[in-house]
Amino acid sequence: xxxxxLIEGRGLGAVRGERVLFQDVSLAVQGGDGMVLRGANGSGxxxxxxxxxxxxxxxxxxxxxxxxxxxxxxxxxxxxHETPRSHLANWARVWGxxxxxxxxxxxxxxxxxxxxxxxxxxxGQKRRTGLGRLLLVPRDIWLLDEPFNALDADxxxxxxxxxxxxxxxxxxxxxxxxGTAPIEVSDEVVL
Amino acid sequence: MTLPSPLLSAFRQALSEAWAGGAGVLLPFGFFxxxxxxxxxTMGSDPxxxxxxxxxxxxxxxALASLVxxxxxxxxxxQDGALDLWVQEDGSISQIAAVKTxxxxxxSGLPLVLLTPLLGMMLQVPATQTVPAMVxxxxxxxxxxxxxxxxxxxxxSVARGGLLIALIALPFYLPTVIxxxxxxxxxxxxxxxxxxxxxxxxxxxxxxxxxxxxxxxxAD
Numbered sequence: 001x002x003x004x005x006l007i008e009g010r011g012l013g014a015v016r017g018e019r020v021l022f023q024d025v026s027l028a029v030q031g032g033d034g035m036v037l038r039g040a041n042g043s044g045x046x047x048x049x050x051x052x053x054x055x056x057x058x059x060x061x062x063x064x065x066x067x068x069x070x071x072x073x074x075x076x077x078x079x080x081h082e083t084p085r086s087h088l089a090n091w092a093r094v095w096g097x098x099x100x101x102x103x104x105x106x107x108x109x110x111x112x113x114x115x116x117x118x119x120x121x122x123x124g125q126k127r128r129t130g131l132g133r134l135l136l137v138p139r140d141i142w143l144l145d146e147p148f149n150a151l152d153a154d155x156x157x158x159x160x161x162x163x164x165x166x167x168x169x170x171x172x173x174x175x176x177x178x179g180t181a182p183i184e185v186s187d188e189v190v191l
Numbered sequence: 192m193t194l195p196s197p198l199l200s201a202f203r204q205a206l207s208e209a210w211a212g213g214a215g216v217l218l219p220f221g222f223f224x225x226x227x228x229x230x231x232x233t234m235g236s237d238p239x240x241x242x243x244x245x246x247x248x249x250x251x252x253x254a255l256a257s258l259v260x261x262x263x264x265x266x267x268x269x270q271d272g273a274l275d276l277w278v279q280e281d282g283s284i285s286q287i288a289a290v291k292t293x294x295x296x297x298x299s300g301l302p303l304v305l306l307t308p309l310l311g312m313m314l315q316v317p318a319t320q321t322v323p324a325m326v327x328x329x330x331x332x333x334x335x336x337x338x339x340x341x342x343x344x345x346x347x348s349v350a351r352g353g354l355l356i357a358l359i360a361l362p363f364y365l366p367t368v369i370x371x372x373x374x375x376x377x378x379x380x381x382x383x384x385x386x387x388x389x390x391x392x393x394x395x396x397x398x399x400x401x402x403x404x405x406x407x408x409x410a411d
Contacts, residue, residue, distance in 0.1 A: 056411045075272025081211035094200045
């Protein structure tokens with residue numbers, strides 16, 4: 001434990017109505033780690049991930065992030081009128097990215113439907129577009145909620161490759177998953 | 192001065208989103224024009240009566256027309272996950288909400304103001320009042336959109352929140368409506384137009400912070 005953690009949660013807890021969803025969850029990831037959150041449906045994987053991202057206020061415990069993160073949630077954040085190209089170009093502008101959007105589209109294999117409005121493309125293509133945001137700016141922490149959902153075998157291999165590259169470059173991934181993970185798991189939190 | 196890129200991007204995205212609303216873009220326009228056109232038929236065409244109630248009818252129509260598009264402003268962001276992304280932009284969600292509201296006002300609110308001289312003519316509003324009326328309706332319309340935006344942010348997670356938006360926003364419309372109507376009587380030289388402008392400034396100052404806080408809650 002020489003390096004300071006990129007992201008650390010201490011004693012996290014969440015309450016839904018009158019039920020304790022989870023409590024006293026502590027975790028920390030360093031560069032290169034790939035942590036997987038596991039649990040049955042409704043066990044609080046998404047809630048925990050949202051607390052780590054700062055989207056939800058933890059009902060107990062604290063979260064410390066030392067650096068910026070990328071967020072891929074259940075919904076991809078695409079507007080029905082946007083095209084994959086305009087979506088990625090928009091967020092590239094927001095984040096001051098210099099990267100060529102065309103390259104990201106190629107890498108996500110989204111260059112063919114790049115100019116089709118997002119209301120017309122398939123769920124897997126939407127997910128690929130959303131995942132393309134990960135490539136716009138390098139950020140050390142990736143928080144991914146069921147990132148393999150809706151992806152075909154090609155897409156899953158693509159994402160697994162992106163995660164491996166990211167970790168090899170010193171980045172960390174925390175992903176909520178069910179089923180077998182096509183990535184190398186360094187740590188597991190079961191809720 | 193250039194806007195920071197997140198704000199500029201949010202503005203462009205909101206503009207194209209408002210524009211992509213299809214017929215929804217024309218809804219406030221039709222609502223506004225429809226109300227104002229129907230009034231002479233329902234009240235009779237007595238010029239004195241129309242001149243007396245005309246400016247008030249336009250205020251009423253403007254206030255209600257501003258409410259009809261606001262429901263989707265933030266609700267769509269919550270549903271498609273874009274709100275999560277905006278909330279994670281460091282501390283700027285209030286400004287982003289303000290910029291989005293301004294974009295919607297430009298698309299759905301400003302055209303109403305440009306329509307008022309024509310409708311004013313039908314309602315026997317004296318020609319000398321046209322310019323003061325447009326200034327007043329522009330200020331008032333912007334204020335309506337800002338308070339309406341707060342209501343829309345508060346009810347973002349409520350399905351079919353239109354009624355809730357109206358209930359929350361309408362009390363905030365009162366000062367604007369009162370000073371706005373007085374301003375039309377007094378013209379640009381009076382004090383009421385200043386009070387109207389002050390109510391707009393107040394909304395500009397307070398509403399973005401309120402929207403930001405409400406959207407953080409909605410994302411939680």
